[in-house]
Amino acid sequence: MYQAEETRYERMEYRRCGNSGIRLPRLALGLWHNFGEVNPQDNCRRMVRQAFDLGINHFDLANNYGPPPGAAETMFGRIFRADLTPYRDELIISSKAGYLMWPGPYGEWGSRKSLLASLEQSLRRLGLDYVDIFYSHRYDPETPLEETMGALAQAVRQGKALYAGLSNYPPAAFRRAVMLLRELNTPCLIHQCRYSMLAREPERELLGDGERLGVGFIAFCPLAQGLLTSRYLNGIPADSRAARPIPFLQPDNVAATIDRVRRLNALAERRGQTLAQMALAWTMRRPGLTSVLIGASRPEQIVENVGCLTGPNFTAAELAAIEAILPSE
Numbered sequence: 001m002y003q004a005e006e007t008r009y010e011r012m013e014y015r016r017c018g019n020s021g022i023r024l025p026r027l028a029l030g031l032w033h034n035f036g037e038v039n040p041q042d043n044c045r046r047m048v049r050q051a052f053d054l055g056i057n058h059f060d061l062a063n064n065y066g067p068p069p070g071a072a073e074t075m076f077g078r079i080f081r082a083d084l085t086p087y088r089d090e091l092i093i094s095s096k097a098g099y100l101m102w103p104g105p106y107g108e109w110g111s112r113k114s115l116l117a118s119l120e121q122s123l124r125r126l127g128l129d130y131v132d133i134f135y136s137h138r139y140d141p142e143t144p145l146e147e148t149m150g151a152l153a154q155a156v157r158q159g160k161a162l163y164a165g166l167s168n169y170p171p172a173a174f175r176r177a178v179m180l181l182r183e184l185n186t187p188c189l190i191h192q193c194r195y196s197m198l199a200r201e202p203e204r205e206l207l208g209d210g211e212r213l214g215v216g217f218i219a220f221c222p223l224a225q226g227l228l229t230s231r232y233l234n235g236i237p238a239d240s241r242a243a244r245p246i247p248f249l250q251p252d253n254v255a256a257t258i259d260r261v262r263r264l265n266a267l268a269e270r271r272g273q274t275l276a277q278m279a280l281a282w283t284m285r286r287p288g289l290t291s292v293l294i295g296a297s298r299p300e301q302i303v304e305n306v307g308c309l310t311g312p313n314f315t316a317a318e319l320a321a322i323e324a325i326l327p328s329e
């Protein structure tokens with residue numbers, strides 16, 4: 001039987017999420033890739049255990065993660081029942097609804113019907129009574145924001161989610177949604193958006209807005225799906241994401257960034273870090289940023305990435321050198 005590492009809270013850092021009562025680990029593990037039906041359960045289980053043993057107690061899902069959609073929640077549910085049931089009160093498990101999940105007019109976007117039906121389905125797949133964070137996965141410009149936020153608040157009032165979250169909301173919609181949730185007495189806990197050295201849009205408004213409004217920020221794809229690691233320094237490995245026939249990361253994306261990536265890698269080596277560790281540390285140093293939400297295909301990557309917590313602080317010269325390598329906005 002799995003026994004979690006006794007030292008699991010010693011190396012991880014936890015940061016208060018916005019103005020809320022909870023602190024979240026600086027690294028969370030996302031199950032978007034590598035937790036589908038095609039992925040060996042054994043490896044998935046080893047990754048979840050490895051993460052938790054290192055103090056990563058936050059696991060992020062969505063209704064549509066797979067493939068096929070739903071499979072990642074089913075996989076996590078199985079691992080949870082086998083290994084994590086005794087630790088439920090130590091865990092933050094999040095899920096989301098908003099992207100296409102089932103046929104017909106209610107299988108996506110932000111209606112009350114869609115969100116609440118999807119949450120029921122997620123809980124069944126996960127085998128849980130509640131999730132810790134339930135997100136609106138994307139802003140729906142055709143549904144009144146009052147309805148979408150009302151559905152999140154209802155999920156919290158019903159006890160099926162402990163906190164409400166937003167993901168991928170543009171700045172103006174984000175600010176309004178935060179106000180609406182506040183009026184509904186279910187304050188927005190966190191905003192989940194893409195943010196990395198190669199995707200810096202949140203620096204314009206979202207990071208500052210979140211900080212001002214007391215909402216946490218969790219950065220997804222902080223390694224740009226693997227581009228900001230040693231993965232592609234010498235070509236495209238056959239078992240990597242860019243080699244898979246999926247639209248999310250293509251060989252073209254590797255070709256377009258590899259020169260910059262190699263220069264960043266040289267800088268990371270001079271700091272005594274791997275590129276992944278430097279990229280995560282660079283992202284995490286932003287005020288207002290609660291956590292980075294990493295993915296992984298093997299436990300060793302998780303171990304390496306948690307090592308970002310013990311690296312040296314950036315000097316002004318290093319930050320300037322990084323800035324000179326990164327694409328201009």
Ligand SMILES: NC(=O)c1ccc[n+]([C@@H]2O[C@H](COP(=O)([O-])OP(=O)(O)OC[C@H]3O[C@@H](n4cnc5c(N)ncnc54)[C@H](OP(=O)(O)O)[C@@H]3O)[C@@H](O)[C@H]2O)c1
Binds near residue numbers: 033137193
């Ligand atoms: N809210 C949203 O709309 C949204 C959208 C996207 C993602 N997310 C969330 O963010 C999570 C993370 O996304 P992501 O998987 O794209 O994040 P990521 O951390 O940017 O990329 C993860 C990938 O990078 C590679 N990698 C990680 N650590 C490595 C290391 N130390 N050395 C070499 N390669 C390494 C692995 O690729 P290989 O598989 O090639 O080994 C891994 O699958 C998702 O699971 C999901 O929870 C949310």
